Amino acid sequence: MRHYPANSPQALARIVAAAVLADGGLDKHELDALDRADVAGKIGMDRQDLDRIVHEFCDDMQVASLRDHGGNLALDRAGIDALLADVSAPDAQIKVLGILLDIAAADGRLTHSELTLVSQAMTRWGLALHNLSSHREPVHHPSQ
Numbered sequence: 001m002r003h004y005p006a007n008s009p010q011a012l013a014r015i016v017a018a019a020v021l022a023d024g025g026l027d028k029h030e031l032d033a034l035d036r037a038d039v040a041g042k043i044g045m046d047r048q049d050l051d052r053i054v055h056e057f058c059d060d061m062q063v064a065s066l067r068d069h070g071g072n073l074a075l076d077r078a079g080i081d082a083l084l085a086d087v088s089a090p091d092a093q094i095k096v097l098g099i100l101l102d103i104a105a106a107d108g109r110l111t112h113s114e115l116t117l118v119s120q121a122m123t124r125w126g127l128a129l130h131n132l133s134s135h136r137e138p139v140h141h142p143s144q
Helices: 009-021 028-036 047-063 077-085 090-105 112-125
Strands: none
Touching: 009 028, 009 047, 009 077, 009 090, 009 112, 028 047, 028 090, 077 112, 090 112
16 A cells, blocks of 8 residues: 555545545545535645545555455455544544545445444544534535
8 A cells, every 4th residue: 555644635535535435436426525525625636636546545455455255445444544544633634534424425325334434533533523513514415
């Protein structure tokens, strides 16, 4: 796996990539949610850079043969923890947790892998949902 400097836009983007891929692949609803919420801008990069990090993350996982029982790309708890360790700034943690929740909810269903990623981030960073309320703008989904 590639490593990026702590709290860098690339380190944040790798966690976003893990969220997008948590349910086994790239989902159009999740990719659209990235655009609607300007996730790339929020983490300090443009969409092309975010796409590059997502593809690099996919490549890294394929090289490391990180797959679940169904053959989908997947990270274990140690792999998730390694990604989360690269984000130590409290504001960045809150920002990324909000993004993770938005991605997980984008397709209308929460998978075990998505919930694992979100709960592990909350535990590692010592955050609760109330930490997000004063730091987030409301997200408007297309069905609203």
